[in-house]
Amino acid sequence: MTAAAALDTATLVxxxxxxxxxxxxxxxxxxxxxxxxxxxRMLSSRGDAEDVVQEVFLTAWRRLGQLHADDAFVGWLxxxxxxxxxxxxxxxxxVTDVEPDETPSxxxxxxxxxxxxxxxxxxxxxxxxxxxxxxxRACWLLREVHGRSYEEIxxxxxxxxxxxxxxIARARxxxxxxxxxxx
Amino acid sequence: MAVNGTSSEYLLPCxxxxxxxxxxxxxxxxxxxxxxxxxxATRGSLLVLRDVTRELADDETEPSRDLTGRIMAAVRADxxxxxxxxxxxxxxxxLEVSAQAVAAVVRFAADGVAGVRARRCxxxxxxxxxxxxxxxxxxxxxxxxxxxxxxxxxxxxESAVGARIGVRLxxxxxxxxxxxxxx
Numbered sequence: 001m002t003a004a005a006a007l008d009t010a011t012l013v014x015x016x017x018x019x020x021x022x023x024x025x026x027x028x029x030x031x032x033x034x035x036x037x038x039x040x041r042m043l044s045s046r047g048d049a050e051d052v053v054q055e056v057f058l059t060a061w062r063r064l065g066q067l068h069a070d071d072a073f074v075g076w077l078x079x080x081x082x083x084x085x086x087x088x089x090x091x092x093x094x095v096t097d098v099e100p101d102e103t104p105s106x107x108x109x110x111x112x113x114x115x116x117x118x119x120x121x122x123x124x125x126x127x128x129x130x131x132x133x134x135x136x137r138a139c140w141l142l143r144e145v146h147g148r149s150y151e152e153i154x155x156x157x158x159x160x161x162x163x164x165x166x167x168i169a170r171a172r173x174x175x176x177x178x179x180x181x182x183x
Numbered sequence: 184m185a186v187n188g189t190s191s192e193y194l195l196p197c198x199x200x201x202x203x204x205x206x207x208x209x210x211x212x213x214x215x216x217x218x219x220x221x222x223x224a225t226r227g228s229l230l231v232l233r234d235v236t237r238e239l240a241d242d243e244t245e246p247s248r249d250l251t252g253r254i255m256a257a258v259r260a261d262x263x264x265x266x267x268x269x270x271x272x273x274x275x276x277x278l279e280v281s282a283q284a285v286a287a288v289v290r291f292a293a294d295g296v297a298g299v300r301a302r303r304c305x306x307x308x309x310x311x312x313x314x315x316x317x318x319x320x321x322x323x324x325x326x327x328x329x330x331x332x333x334x335x336x337x338x339x340x341e342s343a344v345g346a347r348i349g350v351r352l353x354x355x356x357x358x359x360x361x362x363x364x365x366x
Contacts, residue, residue, distance in 0.1 A: 007335040018303065019262075019282075019283065019305075020303075021258065021262070021265075023261065024258060025251065028251050028254050028255065029251055032246060032250060032251060032254070033243070033245055033246065034243075036244070036245070036246040036250070037242060037243075037244055040244065041239075046246070046247075049244050049246070050247060053246060053250065053254075054250065054253055054254050054257065057254045057258070058254065058257045058258060059259060061258045061261065062261065070283050101199070102331050111244075119235070119238065120237075121231060121234075121235045122235055122238050122239060124235075125232070125235045125236070125239060126239075134250075144236050144240070145236065146240075146242045146296055147237055147240075169193070169200075169201065169202040169205075170193065172201065172202070172205060172229070172232065173193035173201040173202075175229065176201065176225065176229050176231075176232045177234055179228045179229075179232045179235065180224070180227075181227050181230040182231045183224065183227035183230075183233055
């Protein structure tokens with residue numbers, strides 16, 4: 001195991017594909033945090049985010065054999081996590097456009113502890129993120145926080161790169177408005 | 184970066200849009216921006232947004248400690264259900280054994296030979312009904328290597344599979360792919 005700690009992702013994926021459970025565990029440890037942070041910002045709920053991450057890694061394990069290339073693993077994880085989060089959001093409430101001001105104040109249960117946000121600006125940003133549509137939020141998080149490419153995001157959401165750029169531009173404009181008090 | 188008109192609905196009263204201001208953040212302020220209150224205000228908000236986004240990207244919120252354990256328990260449970268190989272049975276209906284269960288028996292038997300460590304083990308259905316084919320990779324002790332070692336492994340594995348699983352090994356390929364130093 002100690003030797004495996006230094007192995008690159010493609011090697012671990014190749015081994016895991018061969019049924020090597022400890023190699024897969026290394027992959028889980030390496031990437032669960034990233035996927036969890038994406039999910040928790042998408043869903044504003046640690047519990048829901050952990051459920052998503054668990055399902056994503058179980059499905060990934062089952063589909064390792066279908067992966068075209070060993071280095072496609074991380075992109076696959078991002079795609080699966082994003083889509084599962086969007087599904088959870090769709091299941092949560094009917095698609096109605098809620099006015100920002102009428103958004104129910106988010107209850108304490110299961111939410112990331114807002115008091116733990118290190119700054120007031122960050123807390124405001126997280127609140128504002130919650131008011132974007134799920135797809136806008138996904139586009140913005142994947143690009144600005146996780147550094148994924150426009151092409152990859154477009155493929156994930158099932159749209160064009162131009163549409164992704166547009167959504168991110170709109171999200172950025174909305175988020176910037178919220179930052180006004182700290183200008 | 185040129186943004187086409189359809190991708191951004193956030194036109195400022197001066198005619199520029201938020202995305203244009205965003206694209207110019209890394210560059211010196213141009214003449215228009217220096218004098219335009221809308222652009223200056225937007226630039227200020229975007230700069231705050233950029234800093235807070237960095238804060239969000241640096242966030243290292245981790246999932247619960249037991250998430251890896253839960254994921255791996257699900258993966259192992261999934262393993263037990265998959266890769267089932269048919270076994271011979273005189274009764275109506277079918278009998279199956281998981282490839283991983285056979286592999287565990289094989290590895291245990293091989294590890295029982297002094298100076299041998301089992302590594303990868305692949306179990307597949309043999310050509311004859313109910314027979315199994317096994318490929319086992321081994322590392323052997325650098326000091327303890329003797330010629331009959333592999334014959335011992337073969338005897339042990341064949342009898343273990345026969346006795347503990349009740350199945351004939353149609354083929355057993357032993358691949359000696361490493362030596363190890365006795366620590």
